[in-house]
Amino acid sequence: MPLGGRRDSRFGQLLRRGFTDPTDAARLLDAPALRSAAADGPLLDALAATADPDAALGALVRLAEAQPDGERAAFLDTLLAAKPLRDRLLAVLGASDGLADHLVRHPAEWRALVAFETADLHPGTEEFEAALADAADPDGLRVAYHRALLTIAARDITGTTDVAETAAELADLATATLRAALRIAAAAAPDDDAACRLAVIGMGKCGGRELNYVSDVDVIFVAEPADGADEGPALQAATRLAAHLMRICSDTTAEGTIWPVDANLRPEGRNGPLVRTLVSHLAYYRRWAKTWEFQALLKARPVAGDEALGAEYAAAVAPLVWQAVERENFVSDVQRMRRRVESSIPAAQAERELKLGPGGLRDVEFAVQLLQLVHGRTDPELRGSSTLDALAALAAGGYVGRQDAASLDASYRFLRTVEHRIQLRRLRRTHLMPTEEAELRSLGRSLGFAGEPVKELTAAWRRHTAGVRRLHEKLFYRPLLDAVARLDAGQLRLGQDAAKERLVALGFADPAAALRHLSALASGVTRKAAIQRTLLPVLMASFADSADPDSGLLNFRKVSDALGTSPWYLRLLRDEGAAAENLARVLSAGRLAPDLLLRAPEAVALLGAAEGLAPRPPAALAQEIQAAVGRADTAESAVAVARGVRRRELFRTAAADIVGAYAPDVAPHEAPGQALDRVGSALTALNAATLRGALTAATAAIGHRPPPARLAVIAMGRFGGHELSYGSDADVVLVHEPAEGADERAAAEAASAIANEMIRLLQLPSIDPPLLVDTHLRPEGRNGPLVRSLTSYAAYYRRWSLVWESQALLRAEPVAGDADLGRRFTELIDPLRYPVGGLDQDAIREIRRLKARMEAERLPRGADPTLHTKLGRGGLSDVEWTVQLLQLRHAHEVEALRTTRTRGALAAAVGAGLLDAEDAEVLDEAWVLASRVRNAVMLVRARPQDTFPADARESAAVARYLGYEPGTVGRMLDDYRRTTRRARTVVERLFYEG
Structure with a gap:
């Protein structure tokens, strides 16, 4: 075979064995220190x-070169002959640059890996003490420590010990050290x-x-x-x-360092004395200690020094x-500490944090x-100090579901293993996932991902963190239900106080x-109670x-009753699968959806399948209502x-919105703007179909056969813009x-x-939510006739129309009644809302004057202008007036601007070069956020309001809907102010021209 062919064949073999640089690998395999024969079979397989x-x-080459001349051959012979040694040594060299450096500094240390006796497979503190017994000075201790660390790592990487055993060995080695x-x-x-x-x-x-490696x-x-x-x-x-003990362990010399000894968990932390008497410790804990200090004491264990003391x-x-739970605000203190830890993570590191980030080790x-x-106060079995042991005890005692545990x-084992492997690489303390492809590849291979290591590692990491986050607050439910189920018998495993x-x-x-509700739902031996005991853990989560x-629980009891x-x-x-969780989210997200459901509980059937939450097509909705009205x-x-159908569909829309906002993994995930558009379109179609039904009923009630007039209902405002919110009136002319x-x-x-009868019918007292029809945008407002003829509209607009009316007509769209008449009304108003040549300067000044007057006069007294969604800084009015001014000025030339939808007009303005894409994004983000609020x-609240609620629970519920974690209402308000402040800057530049 030609020389080049042999080289390509060898490079191919090296690549297949996992080498990423076959040229350098071939050079090293041919190095004198290894002898060429060592490159054959077993060694390559072990390296792979x-x-x-x-x-x-x-x-390996560095270690071979570091061997004394007379011992190198023996080292290589032993390596080739002894597979256990070969596997252990090369596994360590491939996983830890830090331990490789230690071996090169001390070339004879490899002998610690030659054989593990059965008694050495799981050494404890006594074995490690014996291994460190000859260390007479700090450097001697450092060398002995790293030798012991080498054996722990070898057992760990080759699978002789699992992650829990490895962590225990590391802690025992720390104790011996x-x-x-x-x-x-x-x-x-x-x-x-002698003195103490x-x-x-x-x-x-x-x-x-x-313990970790580092x-x-x-x-x-x-x-x-x-x-x-x-x-x-x-x-x-x-x-x-x-x-002195702390310096011995913490100092760095040519032999490296062991680890820092941290005494900051002592009473008063850094500000307190390093050493206290037992009486002084107890006096502090009884009087001054904070909740987190008792949490820390869970793991307190004597490790060195005077055993009796x-x-x-x-x-x-x-x-x-175990008495700490009796402290006021104990649970909230612990939860607040977790949130504080999480919020302290630098934003750039949050997604890479194995330890402190969401779904990380700290969550468990x-x-x-x-x-x-x-x-643990009443159950001594729960008092273990190891996380995994305690988790097992919680599962055995019924405090955590076995599947969840x-x-x-x-x-936890996966995340700890990843953490161990990352720290082993350079023997440095870190909890961050690497970002370099090569590091991720070696990390993935070290965990056994052989196909596509980076992809498989990332997928597993994301899966585990998502699972941990989901279960983080779901560790209480099953035993609570077990206790409730036994309330009748008086044989509580868990007392009522607990x-x-x-x-x-x-x-x-x-x-x-809550305990009464649970008892009513789950007590007894009936099949219904048994099913409730199966369901309630999911619902309680x-x-x-x-x-x-x-x-949420009260509403569930009402629906169940x-x-x-x-x-x-x-x-x-x-x-x-999704029905129970969907129902729980809907029932605990606020008042509107539960109120709608409790008026017709059978609508819970909509929550069973994904298609049940999909909005019905407008044509199907209109057909159902017209058929019902006809009967x-x-x-x-x-x-x-018709109002009953509207109530059901309003519930369907609200439920889909809530499920999508609170559980995007259950509902198809949408961007906030897409979800908002879906809600607006659904509510618009629903109100339009209801109006058509009411118009049909009113026409029939008047008794003319056929009626002497054709009537069209023209939607205005947010109704015409397909931008209705749950609390919007139906503006019409x-x-x-x-x-x-x-x-x-x-x-x-x-x-x-007919028009008055339609409005009367829609306003009749009912258990169903009202559809308020507002006709104040008609010519002459309240002083004008409720209904005008098309000829009358033409005469009015020709003679009396003001610029604000042209602006209002931008959103006019026929929604009910005679379709041909609605089309001709649209043709009539198009020249007003899309004026040829745009607006003159007087009209532009008038629009700006009206906007400034509205800002000054219509904002409610005492309202915070930075948090008012409609009239506040950067809110709905700011964005809509800016967009509408662009439409009035340019829609005659730009056909795409002839839309009733605010977001559609924004996109059209960008497409026509009238608006910078970045400005449009700022305006769109603010408008979507204000609408979602x-x-x-x-x-x-089940009541419309243009500001954030003052009640703390209601504000927290708004924050949860918007995607914020518990306890972050302040962050929500800050984000809202920041988003709308940026929008106001754009409005002042575009609408007011600076």
């Missing part, structure tokens, strides 16, 4: 199995050692025996005078010993930990610790009422995730049926013309009678 074959090979460091410090100051009894208490991951080791120091010694000098001696400390603080740890603290366990505590932890403001869990005898109801919730005996019953051969006077009287407020 590593996380980073290139790094492993490079480090602290003891060795204290021994060295005591040897350097024997008088200090010093105990070192491991905290955090060290205390919990779940981490601060958290400790607390407690001391007492030795027999016959005075307290003051004894504490000074103990402080010197503790400080350490045990005494542990026994004294343990009761304080905080949830588990909160449950331990709440229930298994999911969290798997995700059940109430758990409900408070879920966010219920009235736990006693959604209630807890809302801003008002109490209302109304439909409890319907066999399909509970079957739907049990068998249709009715009276006009009143006809409109009652009415136009008529005589039927063929009819008298004009009789036609006008008939048209007026109005919708959110209506959904939450």
